[in-house]
Amino acid sequence: MQHCNKVIILLVWLSSSGFLNAQSITAKISNARINSSEFLWDVEVRCDGDWGGGNLNILGNCDLYFTLNELAFGFTLPTVQILQVELNSSNYQISTGRVSDFQCWINITLDPFGGGANFIPPLNEWATLFTVSLPIINADENSMLFWDETATGFSHFDNQPIEKIFLGDGDIPLTQSLAKFKVFLEGPYNTSTHQMNTTLNDNGLLPLISPYGEDPRTVDTIPTDIVDWVLVELREMATGPTVSSKSVFLRKDGYLVADDGIATDITLYAPDGNYYVVIKHRNHLAVMSTNTISLNAMTATLYDFTSSASQCYGAEGVRAIEPGVWGAWTGDADGTGFINSVDLNSCWRPDNGLGGYKRSDFDLSGFVNSVDLNRYWRINNGRGTSVN
Numbered sequence: 001m002q003h004c005n006k007v008i009i010l011l012v013w014l015s016s017s018g019f020l021n022a023q024s025i026t027a028k029i030s031n032a033r034i035n036s037s038e039f040l041w042d043v044e045v046r047c048d049g050d051w052g053g054g055n056l057n058i059l060g061n062c063d064l065y066f067t068l069n070e071l072a073f074g075f076t077l078p079t080v081q082i083l084q085v086e087l088n089s090s091n092y093q094i095s096t097g098r099v100s101d102f103q104c105w106i107n108i109t110l111d112p113f114g115g116g117a118n119f120i121p122p123l124n125e126w127a128t129l130f131t132v133s134l135p136i137i138n139a140d141e142n143s144m145l146f147w148d149e150t151a152t153g154f155s156h157f158d159n160q161p162i163e164k165i166f167l168g169d170g171d172i173p174l175t176q177s178l179a180k181f182k183v184f185l186e187g188p189y190n191t192s193t194h195q196m197n198t199t200l201n202d203n204g205l206l207p208l209i210s211p212y213g214e215d216p217r218t219v220d221t222i223p224t225d226i227v228d229w230v231l232v233e234l235r236e237m238a239t240g241p242t243v244s245s246k247s248v249f250l251r252k253d254g255y256l257v258a259d260d261g262i263a264t265d266i267t268l269y270a271p272d273g274n275y276y277v278v279i280k281h282r283n284h285l286a287v288m289s290t291n292t293i294s295l296n297a298m299t300a301t302l303y304d305f306t307s308s309a310s311q312c313y314g315a316e317g318v319r320a321i322e323p324g325v326w327g328a329w330t331g332d333a334d335g336t337g338f339i340n341s342v343d344l345n346s347c348w349r350p351d352n353g354l355g356g357y358k359r360s361d362f363d364l365s366g367f368v369n370s371v372d373l374n375r376y377w378r379i380n381n382g383r384g385t386s387v388n
């Protein structure tokens with residue numbers, strides 16, 4: 001079997017200069033990323049110059065064509081989901097086939113029935129046209145994803161090409177790395193036990209499906225001593241895109257653990273390398289490692305977010321939750337990265353008095369009440385995340 005470590009991303013943009021007055025139309029692939037079950041990337045477009053306003057009207061014969069490794073994505077031909085689309089959902093069609101052993105092709109045709117598929121990109125800004133998602137069946141394989149430049153083209157109106165653009169390349173193997181992290185959340189942290197309360201789990205309130213859309217995976221059971229789900233993300237640059245996401249259990253002693261609730265080595269979908277690690281929780285401010293952390297497939301070295309403020313990116317990325325112990329700020333009910341009046345008025349007020357798995361339940365007690373308001377939101381109001 002042929003292995004390929006390089007994923008070469010090419011996109012040919014063919015368009016007309018007749019219908020649009022655009023000085024240039026550019027396309028690119030961005031945000032290639034992996035979660036527990038999917039390999040995803042975005043296709044973005046940008047119109048520069050005076051293009052006359054109105055819609056970018058894509059008419060007929062606009063094809064994205066690429067090949068990939070069947071061993072990674074399935075001997076049965078992979079499915080493609082267009083998750084975010086500015087085009088009318090009836091205005092695209094997907095077909096697949098086999099090129100050769102282990103290589104299959106996917107063709108996405110925009111506007112297959114004619115009549116035009118309207119898309120309105122903001123002038124001089126990148127806009128996501130759609131997101132492609134492929135289910136992973138074997139994470140030990142490489143994606144071997146190639147754009148076929150001879151067959152890929154966005155055509156516009158009269159199918160006269162105006163540009164052909166090389167979009168660069170990237171390395172996107174689907175390999176796994178081990179990692180070990182410890183982090184505390186301010187809300188459920190108990191200064192008497194020096195651990196976090198597991199009230200939500202004790203009362204059967206934790207969902208079997210992760211609440212994070214980036215990796216909404218499901219488990220059969222939730223082990224004892226689990227506090228909640230958190231989302232682990234990897235970045236190659238401090239303010240760069242996420243390359244890997246995984247929903248993981250947080251245990252009361254602060255360790256992120258495997259689904260058995262015991263193993264403190266967790267598996268992330270990323271090749272050996274150096275990454276900024278971001279830990280997100282649905283109503284706490286995200287924390288990120290101060291610098292990159294080296295990850296590999298053989299051994300995991302503990303990175304402890306609780307031992308010092310300097311372990312976390314940003315001037316006040318974490319708060320002291322007792323002397324010498326640090327944890328993520330609570331109070332961000334709507335997950336914007338800021339704790340402010342919206343979290344109070346649009347989230348806490350309508351939820352006040354309710355029980356359950358609520359994002360306004362800042363201490364994860366299973367109830368939304370005045371404790372969440374007075375003990376947490378009022379004190380943390382005005383805080384914002386250092387993770388951008």
Ligand SMILES: [Ca+2]
Binds near residue numbers: 335338342343
């Ligand atoms: Ca907020």
Ligand SMILES: [Ca+2]
Binds near residue numbers: 364365366
């Ligand atoms: Ca509460």
